[in-house]
Amino acid sequence: MDSPKTDTHTWDKVNSWSEELEFLKSIIAKTELIETTKWGGCVYVLDNKNVLGIGGFKNYFTIWFFNGVFLKDEKKVLVNAQEGVTKSLRQWRFTSKEEVEETLVLDYIHEAIQNEKQGKIIKPPKAELRIEIPEIFQKELDFNPNLADAFLKFSPYKQKEFLEYIVEAKREETKRSRLEKIKPMILENIGLNDKYR
Structure with a gap:
Protein backbone atom coordinates (compact mmCIF):
# COMPACT_ATOMS: atom_id res chain seq x y z
CA MET A 1 0.00 0.00 0.00
CA ASP A 2 1.35 3.40 -0.94
CA SER A 3 2.14 5.68 1.97
CA PRO A 4 1.44 9.40 1.63
CA LYS A 5 4.85 9.89 3.25
CA THR A 6 6.50 8.65 0.07
CA ASP A 7 5.37 11.81 -1.73
CA THR A 8 8.37 13.58 -3.25
CA HIS A 9 7.09 16.87 -1.88
CA THR A 10 7.79 17.87 1.70
CA TRP A 11 5.34 16.41 4.20
CA ASP A 12 4.30 19.40 6.30
CA LYS A 13 4.89 18.34 9.91
CA VAL A 14 4.32 21.90 11.21
CA ASN A 15 1.16 22.00 9.14
CA SER A 16 0.44 25.49 7.95
CA TRP A 17 -2.88 24.25 6.50
CA SER A 18 -4.74 23.54 9.76
CA GLU A 19 -7.82 25.65 8.89
CA GLU A 20 -8.09 24.11 5.41
CA LEU A 21 -7.68 20.58 6.74
CA GLU A 22 -10.37 21.20 9.37
CA PHE A 23 -12.65 22.26 6.52
CA LEU A 24 -11.92 19.00 4.66
CA LYS A 25 -12.58 17.06 7.87
CA SER A 26 -15.98 18.76 8.22
CA ILE A 27 -16.88 17.60 4.70
CA ILE A 28 -15.65 14.03 5.23
CA ALA A 29 -17.58 13.89 8.53
CA LYS A 30 -20.77 13.88 6.42
CA THR A 31 -19.87 10.40 5.14
CA GLU A 32 -19.69 6.96 6.77
CA LEU A 33 -15.87 6.98 6.86
CA ILE A 34 -14.08 6.62 10.20
CA GLU A 35 -11.15 8.91 11.02
CA THR A 36 -7.89 7.34 12.18
CA THR A 37 -4.18 8.22 12.22
CA LYS A 38 -1.62 6.38 10.06
CA TRP A 39 1.84 7.40 8.90
CA GLY A 40 1.52 10.48 11.12
CA GLY A 41 -1.46 11.72 9.11
CA CYS A 42 -5.23 11.66 9.05
CA VAL A 43 -6.64 8.62 7.22
CA TYR A 44 -10.29 7.65 6.74
CA VAL A 45 -11.29 4.01 6.65
CA LEU A 46 -14.30 1.86 5.83
CA ASP A 47 -14.34 -1.54 7.55
CA ASN A 48 -10.67 -0.98 8.49
CA LYS A 49 -9.70 -0.47 4.84
CA ASN A 50 -7.97 2.77 3.82
CA VAL A 51 -10.20 4.88 1.57
CA LEU A 52 -8.67 8.34 1.71
CA GLY A 53 -6.42 10.61 3.69
CA ILE A 54 -5.81 14.30 4.04
CA GLY A 55 -2.64 16.20 4.72
CA GLY A 56 -0.65 19.35 4.27
CA PHE A 57 2.52 19.66 2.25
CA LYS A 58 4.75 22.67 1.75
CA ASN A 59 2.91 24.17 -1.22
CA TYR A 60 -0.53 22.56 -1.03
CA PHE A 61 -2.95 20.53 1.04
CA THR A 62 -4.51 17.39 -0.36
CA ILE A 63 -6.99 14.59 -0.26
CA TRP A 64 -5.43 11.34 -1.41
CA PHE A 65 -7.55 8.43 -2.49
CA PHE A 66 -5.84 5.11 -1.82
CA ASN A 67 -7.57 3.49 -4.80
CA GLY A 68 -8.02 6.71 -6.74
CA VAL A 69 -7.00 5.03 -9.98
CA PHE A 70 -10.58 3.63 -10.10
CA LEU A 71 -12.26 7.04 -9.77
CA LYS A 72 -13.85 8.39 -12.98
CA ASP A 73 -12.24 11.81 -12.32
CA GLU A 74 -14.54 13.59 -14.77
CA LYS A 75 -13.21 16.98 -13.61
CA LYS A 76 -9.58 15.84 -14.15
CA VAL A 77 -8.49 17.01 -10.69
CA LEU A 78 -6.51 13.93 -9.60
CA VAL A 79 -2.76 13.49 -9.99
CA ASN A 80 -0.43 10.57 -9.46
CA ALA A 81 1.97 11.86 -6.78
CA GLN A 82 4.81 9.64 -8.00
CA GLU A 83 4.39 8.55 -11.60
CA GLY A 84 5.72 5.04 -12.05
CA VAL A 85 5.88 4.40 -8.29
CA THR A 86 2.34 4.68 -6.97
CA LYS A 87 -0.02 2.37 -8.81
CA SER A 88 -3.41 3.22 -7.32
CA LEU A 89 -3.03 6.26 -5.06
CA ARG A 90 -4.24 9.58 -6.49
CA GLN A 91 -4.12 13.07 -4.97
CA TRP A 92 -6.41 16.06 -5.27
CA ARG A 93 -4.32 19.11 -4.45
CA PHE A 94 -5.56 22.48 -3.27
CA THR A 95 -3.71 25.73 -2.60
CA SER A 96 -6.60 27.58 -0.93
CA LYS A 97 -9.82 26.81 0.95
CA GLU A 98 -11.77 28.59 -1.81
CA GLU A 99 -10.75 25.86 -4.28
CA VAL A 100 -12.60 23.21 -2.25
CA GLU A 101 -16.09 22.69 -3.71
CA GLU A 102 -17.92 20.69 -1.05
CA THR A 103 -20.45 18.98 -3.34
CA LEU A 104 -17.77 17.97 -5.84
CA VAL A 105 -15.47 16.68 -3.07
CA LEU A 106 -18.38 14.66 -1.64
CA ASP A 107 -19.10 13.19 -5.10
CA TYR A 108 -15.52 11.91 -5.32
CA ILE A 109 -15.60 10.58 -1.75
CA HIS A 110 -18.90 8.77 -2.27
CA GLU A 111 -17.53 7.18 -5.46
CA ALA A 112 -14.39 6.09 -3.54
CA ILE A 113 -16.61 4.55 -0.84
CA GLN A 114 -18.63 2.67 -3.48
CA ASN A 115 -15.43 1.42 -5.11
CA GLU A 116 -14.20 0.17 -1.73
CA LYS A 117 -17.51 -1.63 -1.11
CA GLN A 118 -17.19 -3.27 -4.55
CA GLY A 119 -13.65 -4.38 -3.70
CA LYS A 120 -11.96 -2.40 -6.44
CA ILE A 121 -8.30 -2.61 -5.56
CA ILE A 122 -5.09 -3.23 -7.45
CA LYS A 123 -3.66 -6.51 -6.26
CA PRO A 124 0.11 -6.75 -6.30
CA PRO A 125 1.29 -9.16 -8.98
CA LYS A 126 2.09 -12.63 -7.71
CA ALA A 127 5.79 -13.33 -7.58
CA GLU A 128 6.98 -15.86 -10.11
CA LEU A 129 7.61 -19.12 -8.26
CA ARG A 130 9.44 -20.97 -11.03
CA ILE A 131 12.75 -22.52 -10.19
CA GLU A 132 14.80 -24.78 -12.40
CA ILE A 133 14.51 -28.48 -11.65
CA PRO A 134 17.95 -29.80 -10.71
Whole structure:
Protein backbone atom coordinates (compact mmCIF):
# COMPACT_ATOMS: atom_id res chain seq x y z
CA MET A 1 0.00 0.00 0.00
CA ASP A 2 1.35 3.40 -0.94
CA SER A 3 2.14 5.68 1.97
CA PRO A 4 1.44 9.40 1.63
CA LYS A 5 4.85 9.89 3.25
CA THR A 6 6.50 8.65 0.07
CA ASP A 7 5.37 11.81 -1.73
CA THR A 8 8.37 13.58 -3.25
CA HIS A 9 7.09 16.87 -1.88
CA THR A 10 7.79 17.87 1.70
CA TRP A 11 5.34 16.41 4.20
CA ASP A 12 4.30 19.40 6.30
CA LYS A 13 4.89 18.34 9.91
CA VAL A 14 4.32 21.90 11.21
CA ASN A 15 1.16 22.00 9.14
CA SER A 16 0.44 25.49 7.95
CA TRP A 17 -2.88 24.25 6.50
CA SER A 18 -4.74 23.54 9.76
CA GLU A 19 -7.82 25.65 8.89
CA GLU A 20 -8.09 24.11 5.41
CA LEU A 21 -7.68 20.58 6.74
CA GLU A 22 -10.37 21.20 9.37
CA PHE A 23 -12.65 22.26 6.52
CA LEU A 24 -11.92 19.00 4.66
CA LYS A 25 -12.58 17.06 7.87
CA SER A 26 -15.98 18.76 8.22
CA ILE A 27 -16.88 17.60 4.70
CA ILE A 28 -15.65 14.03 5.23
CA ALA A 29 -17.58 13.89 8.53
CA LYS A 30 -20.77 13.88 6.42
CA THR A 31 -19.87 10.40 5.14
CA GLU A 32 -19.69 6.96 6.77
CA LEU A 33 -15.87 6.98 6.86
CA ILE A 34 -14.08 6.62 10.20
CA GLU A 35 -11.15 8.91 11.02
CA THR A 36 -7.89 7.34 12.18
CA THR A 37 -4.18 8.22 12.22
CA LYS A 38 -1.62 6.38 10.06
CA TRP A 39 1.84 7.40 8.90
CA GLY A 40 1.52 10.48 11.12
CA GLY A 41 -1.46 11.72 9.11
CA CYS A 42 -5.23 11.66 9.05
CA VAL A 43 -6.64 8.62 7.22
CA TYR A 44 -10.29 7.65 6.74
CA VAL A 45 -11.29 4.01 6.65
CA LEU A 46 -14.30 1.86 5.83
CA ASP A 47 -14.34 -1.54 7.55
CA ASN A 48 -10.67 -0.98 8.49
CA LYS A 49 -9.70 -0.47 4.84
CA ASN A 50 -7.97 2.77 3.82
CA VAL A 51 -10.20 4.88 1.57
CA LEU A 52 -8.67 8.34 1.71
CA GLY A 53 -6.42 10.61 3.69
CA ILE A 54 -5.81 14.30 4.04
CA GLY A 55 -2.64 16.20 4.72
CA GLY A 56 -0.65 19.35 4.27
CA PHE A 57 2.52 19.66 2.25
CA LYS A 58 4.75 22.67 1.75
CA ASN A 59 2.91 24.17 -1.22
CA TYR A 60 -0.53 22.56 -1.03
CA PHE A 61 -2.95 20.53 1.04
CA THR A 62 -4.51 17.39 -0.36
CA ILE A 63 -6.99 14.59 -0.26
CA TRP A 64 -5.43 11.34 -1.41
CA PHE A 65 -7.55 8.43 -2.49
CA PHE A 66 -5.84 5.11 -1.82
CA ASN A 67 -7.57 3.49 -4.80
CA GLY A 68 -8.02 6.71 -6.74
CA VAL A 69 -7.00 5.03 -9.98
CA PHE A 70 -10.58 3.63 -10.10
CA LEU A 71 -12.26 7.04 -9.77
CA LYS A 72 -13.85 8.39 -12.98
CA ASP A 73 -12.24 11.81 -12.32
CA GLU A 74 -14.54 13.59 -14.77
CA LYS A 75 -13.21 16.98 -13.61
CA LYS A 76 -9.58 15.84 -14.15
CA VAL A 77 -8.49 17.01 -10.69
CA LEU A 78 -6.51 13.93 -9.60
CA VAL A 79 -2.76 13.49 -9.99
CA ASN A 80 -0.43 10.57 -9.46
CA ALA A 81 1.97 11.86 -6.78
CA GLN A 82 4.81 9.64 -8.00
CA GLU A 83 4.39 8.55 -11.60
CA GLY A 84 5.72 5.04 -12.05
CA VAL A 85 5.88 4.40 -8.29
CA THR A 86 2.34 4.68 -6.97
CA LYS A 87 -0.02 2.37 -8.81
CA SER A 88 -3.41 3.22 -7.32
CA LEU A 89 -3.03 6.26 -5.06
CA ARG A 90 -4.24 9.58 -6.49
CA GLN A 91 -4.12 13.07 -4.97
CA TRP A 92 -6.41 16.06 -5.27
CA ARG A 93 -4.32 19.11 -4.45
CA PHE A 94 -5.56 22.48 -3.27
CA THR A 95 -3.71 25.73 -2.60
CA SER A 96 -6.60 27.58 -0.93
CA LYS A 97 -9.82 26.81 0.95
CA GLU A 98 -11.77 28.59 -1.81
CA GLU A 99 -10.75 25.86 -4.28
CA VAL A 100 -12.60 23.21 -2.25
CA GLU A 101 -16.09 22.69 -3.71
CA GLU A 102 -17.92 20.69 -1.05
CA THR A 103 -20.45 18.98 -3.34
CA LEU A 104 -17.77 17.97 -5.84
CA VAL A 105 -15.47 16.68 -3.07
CA LEU A 106 -18.38 14.66 -1.64
CA ASP A 107 -19.10 13.19 -5.10
CA TYR A 108 -15.52 11.91 -5.32
CA ILE A 109 -15.60 10.58 -1.75
CA HIS A 110 -18.90 8.77 -2.27
CA GLU A 111 -17.53 7.18 -5.46
CA ALA A 112 -14.39 6.09 -3.54
CA ILE A 113 -16.61 4.55 -0.84
CA GLN A 114 -18.63 2.67 -3.48
CA ASN A 115 -15.43 1.42 -5.11
CA GLU A 116 -14.20 0.17 -1.73
CA LYS A 117 -17.51 -1.63 -1.11
CA GLN A 118 -17.19 -3.27 -4.55
CA GLY A 119 -13.65 -4.38 -3.70
CA LYS A 120 -11.96 -2.40 -6.44
CA ILE A 121 -8.30 -2.61 -5.56
CA ILE A 122 -5.09 -3.23 -7.45
CA LYS A 123 -3.66 -6.51 -6.26
CA PRO A 124 0.11 -6.75 -6.30
CA PRO A 125 1.29 -9.16 -8.98
CA LYS A 126 2.09 -12.63 -7.71
CA ALA A 127 5.79 -13.33 -7.58
CA GLU A 128 6.98 -15.86 -10.11
CA LEU A 129 7.61 -19.12 -8.26
CA ARG A 130 9.44 -20.97 -11.03
CA ILE A 131 12.75 -22.52 -10.19
CA GLU A 132 14.80 -24.78 -12.40
CA ILE A 133 14.51 -28.48 -11.65
CA PRO A 134 17.95 -29.80 -10.71
CA GLU A 135 19.28 -32.52 -13.01
CA ILE A 136 19.47 -35.10 -10.21
CA PHE A 137 15.75 -34.63 -9.48
CA GLN A 138 14.73 -34.48 -13.16
CA LYS A 139 16.40 -37.88 -13.75
CA GLU A 140 14.43 -39.30 -10.82
CA LEU A 141 11.16 -37.88 -12.21
CA ASP A 142 11.92 -39.30 -15.67
CA PHE A 143 12.69 -42.72 -14.18
CA ASN A 144 9.67 -42.79 -11.80
CA PRO A 145 6.36 -41.64 -13.40
CA ASN A 146 4.49 -42.12 -10.09
CA LEU A 147 6.85 -39.67 -8.44
CA ALA A 148 6.45 -37.23 -11.34
CA ASP A 149 2.63 -37.40 -11.12
CA ALA A 150 2.69 -36.95 -7.35
CA PHE A 151 5.09 -33.98 -7.64
CA LEU A 152 2.82 -32.22 -10.15
CA LYS A 153 -0.13 -32.44 -7.72
CA PHE A 154 1.62 -29.99 -5.38
CA SER A 155 1.08 -26.24 -5.68
CA PRO A 156 3.91 -24.33 -7.42
CA TYR A 157 4.88 -22.94 -4.01
CA LYS A 158 5.29 -26.40 -2.47
CA GLN A 159 7.11 -27.67 -5.58
CA LYS A 160 9.53 -24.77 -5.18
CA GLU A 161 10.17 -25.72 -1.54
CA PHE A 162 11.21 -29.25 -2.58
CA LEU A 163 13.40 -27.98 -5.41
CA GLU A 164 15.14 -25.38 -3.24
CA TYR A 165 15.75 -28.03 -0.58
CA ILE A 166 17.76 -30.03 -3.12
CA VAL A 167 19.46 -27.08 -4.86
CA GLU A 168 20.63 -25.49 -1.59
CA ALA A 169 22.78 -28.53 -0.78
CA LYS A 170 26.43 -27.89 -1.71
CA ARG A 171 27.69 -31.45 -2.08
CA GLU A 172 26.36 -34.00 -4.52
CA GLU A 173 25.93 -36.68 -1.81
CA THR A 174 23.87 -34.22 0.29
CA LYS A 175 21.64 -33.57 -2.72
CA ARG A 176 21.21 -37.33 -3.18
CA SER A 177 20.33 -37.90 0.52
CA ARG A 178 17.86 -35.01 0.45
CA LEU A 179 16.26 -36.45 -2.67
CA GLU A 180 15.89 -39.83 -0.96
CA LYS A 181 14.34 -38.12 2.07
CA ILE A 182 11.68 -36.21 0.06
CA LYS A 183 10.67 -39.01 -2.36
CA PRO A 184 8.38 -40.78 0.18
CA MET A 185 6.96 -37.40 1.25
CA ILE A 186 6.07 -36.51 -2.34
CA LEU A 187 4.50 -39.92 -2.94
CA GLU A 188 2.41 -39.53 0.25
CA ASN A 189 1.40 -35.97 -0.74
CA ILE A 190 3.17 -34.43 2.28
CA GLY A 191 4.69 -31.01 1.67
CA LEU A 192 8.25 -30.38 2.82
CA ASN A 193 7.17 -27.93 5.53
CA ASP A 194 3.64 -29.23 6.22
CA LYS A 195 4.49 -30.23 9.77
CA TYR A 196 5.39 -26.59 10.54
CA ARG A 197 2.20 -25.15 9.05
